[in-house]
Amino acid sequence: MLRLVVGPLNYSSWSMRPWLVLHHAGAAVKTHEIPLFVGPDWQEQVLSFSGAGKVPVLVDKNLSIHESLAICEYVAELHPEAQLWPADRGLRARGRAISAEMASSFGALREEFPTNLRSRASTPREPSPAAARDIARVFDIWQASLATSPGPFLLGAFSIADAMYFPVLSRFRTYGIALPTAVEPWAERLWAHPSVVALAAEAVNSVAVPRYDARL
Ligand SMILES: N[C@@H](CCC(=O)N[C@@H](CS)C(=O)NCC(=O)O)C(=O)O
The missing domain is CATH 3.40.30.10 (Glutaredoxin)
Structure with a gap:
């Protein structure tokens, strides 16, 4: 075990x-x-x-x-x-790249908006310019991934990339940061995923x- x-x-x-x-x-x-x-x-x-x-x-x-x-x-x-990574080599490479970027980047976003899955801030929080740049880059990653994904998740079926980005999605909900319309269906799917519900x-x-x- x-x-x-x-x-x-x-x-x-x-x-x-x-x-x-x-x-x-x-x-x-x-x-x-x-x-x-x-x-x-x-x-x-x-x-x-x-x-x-x-x-x-x-x-x-x-x-x-x-x-x-x-x-x-x-x-x-x-x-x-x-199948935690997609079978397609190109999608798999993209998944590894964006997952490594998640692991190594977005320091301002992480510092200003600590993860607090069960809680909601009483008022929406304004990001600093550095955090706003991080948020814009995360939105770019999600939108570009979804544009080439066979759906419904970032690389097709649920993968490590979705798990890597879930805590960021959760921060956006906690602190009232609006999502671009194009990523909303993915966000809804991820919130409804049985592993996310269990977490x-x-x-x-x-x-x-x-x-x-x-x-x-
Ligand atoms: N790069 C590490 C980061 C791990 C990390 O920062 N974990 C935090 C908790 S979320 C921690 O252990 N903090 C305790 C400390 O910094 O003393 C990873 O991906 O696992």
Whole structure:
């Protein structure tokens, strides 16, 4: 049985991504949630799983994998039947490119709009110019992907790319950032995906992290 070490699923966007991928693949996995930023020894707990000191970490017997995208790739290899990447080489390359971009970019967006899946800001939040540039680039990625996708998701069937971008979609809902009309059908599909519905149900039970709730 695999073990996925995560932060509180309501807030930990990096944890959400492999959680969604494992759930969608129907993998036999147990989730081990560490209450990040809450309680005295959360850092030691994280370090006991990975010297990187961050979650998520996937534990498979004596193998411990950190970095969310590396975990998603590992699950794709463990579960080829789940088709977590499209069969088409070009779409697969695009999926890897936009997923790597998600993992390495959008710092202003992430800093100004922390993930808080179960919550809604009381008033829509105005992004800084840097965050507005990040948001525009995310919208470009979604629109360009959907324009070439066989549908209904970014690369055709649900893939790692959808899981990588789900936490950003969730931030837009939390902080009242309007989506371009062209991406709305994809957003609705993603919110209705069974793994997203299951994740949202888990997030309701996450421990509260006051430093993030204070940002609403
Ligand atoms: N590049 C890493 C980022 C992981 C990351 O930043 N995780 C956050 C939680 S969402 C964390 O562990 N933060 C604890 C800390 O920075 O001390 C990945 O993709 O897995």
